[in-house]
Amino acid sequence: MNIFTIGSLNLDYVYTVDHFVRPGETLSALKREIFPGGKGLNQSIALARAGVPVYHGGCIGHDGGLLLQTLKEAGADISLVEIVEEPTGHTVIQVDTSGENCILLYGGANHSLTPDLLERIFACCKKGDILLLQNEVNALPEILRLAGKKGIFTALNPSPWEDSLRELPLESVRWFLLNRLEGEGFTGEKEPEHIAAALRNRYPQAAVVLTLGAKGALYSGEEGDFFVPAFPVKAVDTTGAGDTFTGYFLASIREGLSPEQAMRRGCLASSIAVTRKGAAPSIPLREEVLQAEKSLGF
């Protein structure tokens, strides 16, 4: 069973600030750094660092060499990434002193997926493979339809949230990996248990993994419902924490761990990631996560 990501690749321009800039304010940043990122790339990196072979499909511009190099160094297959004439997707990210972020996203080349590229990607997938998707590329409805037709299990991280996501054909979704806001967007419910129940009711074929930030994460699936607490750490930069969780969760499922073990490993990996700057660079290696599990007595 192979895992494919069709997802964004962004250059993250990260500005360290003592508070987020306010309307009408000009604020001097304390520092600027450029990191590889994009929800798609981060999740592929997390899968690869967790020890799972991953194929990444997507588009970059001629200025996206750093992103290809980062994926390659992590061990991801980059043969399904196309270089197009649009500039590479990028973000402007403010990170404040408590490690919280706010992100301005420019999709750029991430919106250049063509039917030809999708055909090339799906020609490499077979029934039973896993497709990991987020909401930073174009053509999501078409991608989900193709996945359903081919019997591919989709793991959907509907992030960043947009109301149009409600119209997606979601029958091939096997895992919803989402936060509270995204869950509320799909269901109109506010409480985590109610969000999970409403989604399970509508899509009984899918398990729901609801991330709750510094609190932890909730699982609801045919194996049961349970909550896994987060590991308390001092956050330096929370960018990419959810992506780290998603990659480690799926990698652990692929490895044959139970959903509960997979959730715990995802939480632990993301708690390590938030102690470091940047999105992709902060994602821990498998050995670090296993070592942390050992020292916590798992």
Ligand code: RIB
């Ligand atoms: O989830 C974090 C990611 O969101 C960043 O790397 C940024 O590129 C945005 O896509």
